[in-house]
Amino acid sequence: MAKRTLTGTTLDTIVSLAKRRGFVFQSSEIYGGLSSVWDYGPVGVELKRNVKDAWWKSMVRDRDDVVGIDASILMHPDVWVASGHLDSFTDPLVECQDCNKRYRQDQLEGEACPNCGGAFGEPRQFNLMFKTFMGPVEDDAATVYMRPETAQAMFVNFENVQTTSRKKIPFGIAQIGKSFRNEITPGNFTFRTREFEQMEMEFFCEPGTDDEWHEYWKDFSMEWFKKFGIRGEKLIMRVHEADELPHYSKASADVEYEFPWGWGELETISNRTDFDLKAHTEKSGKDLSYFDDQKKERYVPFVVEPAMGADRSALAFLLDAYDEEGEGKEMRVVLRFHPDIAPYQVAVLPLSRNEKLTPTARRVYDVVRAQFNTQYDDSQSIGRRYRRQDEIGTPLCVTVDFDTIDDEAVTIRNRDTMEQIRVSIDKLEGAIRDQLNQMRVDSHG
């Protein structure tokens, strides 16, 4: 039932809806904005939090072979020497000699500047890490970097986590957190930004089992997006060619989504081999090998990494949920989110602001919000409020009317079917739960 009638939508439509309904605002807008930097508003923060919570639950809480950490953004500068980021985390940069605009050389077609037709100077390698200084002295000795990926914290904490959690290989370490890449050409709304949030998991396994685990995590990742409502026909698994593999990877594949501008990566599942643990062992002098007490042998584990972008995933959920129904004045915009991704699961709407109704409506709100993420909305006409809830993708609206005062019953309206049923307040929680469960099943992509 939740299947979208629209096959596609434009990015402009989504950017404008995102602003109008409080999903995403431009950063520092009153100062003219900061280019390619975005802020999540009251509705958007709930959406993104739900995406992260859904991932954390699937990846950590529902499994006994993955544990979490929350590491600092700033790390010892030697981490980036060992990982190879200081030397090779670069993009080829060219600058126009006439207008001084800068481009990524590998993204250019032709020899001339797309802006003015001028000629380019010599290309140079541009490191994507943000630099800053720790403490009051701004010199090389005080230089630290904003992490360009969360993964390195899982490698440098491998032994701490393994010994304190008493996990045996195979097991994984997961983290959600901000990363920073000084992209030469960010763009496409929240898809490519210089500050972004990652959801990464490093899965440590015995050498020789890594190919199998790579396949396992590829399947897991694809299924995760479908489970939470992204349509299967909008997703592909793209295997990387040998020449696009980063320095640490033996094999990589992307889950890509069909964005309005074309296919774009949501998640990369990489076989990082024993590259990182070995590099940190060598640089730090601390042995990061593992003793398998069943096989009585010591080895450096291989690592398979599913690495997902939280912001671009939230954008894909937003785009994929977008639908329009009917025409002209009757047209309604509806976001058909999976109930666990929707910013709010329920809205409680008193028919009017009449003071006779308010105590009952607030009582219903208290009952509902104890169990579900709920918005209370009593402004404007009931029809407009239904439309507003449709536009932010709230699965169920509970309406409190004057009959409620006498019969202790309310109306539940379903976002997708627009069907309304009357239930008594003491059966409301169960009725909401049943409808949400049905919508979870229906929204599987």
Ligand SMILES: [Zn+2]
């Ligand atoms: Zn130019």
